[in-house]
Amino acid sequence: MIESIQNFAGSIPDWLQWAGIILVSAIPFIESYLGSVIGVAIGLHPVIAILMAIIGNVISMLAFVYGAGAIRDKARKDKDTEPSQKRQRLKRMFDRFGVPGVSLLGQTLLPSQITSMAMVGFGADRNAVTFWQIISIILWGVLAGVLATLGVELALR
Template sequence: MIENLQELTESLPPLLQWLGVMLAGAIPFVESYLGSVLGILAGLEPAVAVAAAVVGNVISMLVFVLVAARVRTAAAKGRGKPDSPRRAKLRERFDRFGVPGVSLLGQTLLPSQITSAAMVSFGASRNAVIGWQIVSIVLWGVLFGVLATLGVDMLAVAG
């Protein structure tokens, strides 16, 4: 899938390659971190690649959070269904680490879209989740963008 996204991005005219990276960043499990790498490998300037991946990831996460907030409001009236094992595990981590911890560390296990929607469904403040998720998305995108840039630079020196 990543190779297909990279080929798609590289096939776009140079002025639209950032759009391909932004769309890739909106995909769960690709997000800002792999979207940044994808953009850098496709030849975009690192700052443009990271910014495009972050914007795509943030827009996607916002959609998930806003939908989850509406669903929670509607479902709160008649909740009685037990949590699935995966949801119970996420709730346990949410109770232990709170919104900041789950936002910053959650992307190591699940996409930001899923963790953010789950936190809102657990009753976390929508605005707190959005704020911390944006911080997390930016940090992960920048970290992987820097690593990709260093890797590309090392390959250029070695070649």
């Protein structure tokens, strides 16, 4: 799947590849960290690749966070359903670490779009979730982009 997404981004004309990275990074599980790696791998300048990956991930996450209100209202009506194991695990993380901890560590478990939506569903403040998710998206995107850049430079030597 990653290879086909990389081929998609690489097939876009050079002058428009930044937009492809924004689109790719908006996909859950691709996010800023894989989006920045794909951008670096197709030859974008690392700063552009990282920035576009962050922008795509943030836009997608914001849509999920601010769309979660309707889902939360519907979920409150269906209180009888048993939450999944991943949701229970995320809730335990949320109870233990709060919005900052889940935002920073949650991407190791689930995409930022899903963790942010879940936290809003748990009753967390949307603005706090948005703030900490943006911090997390930036940190993960920069970390992955820098590592990809170093890896590409090492491979070229």
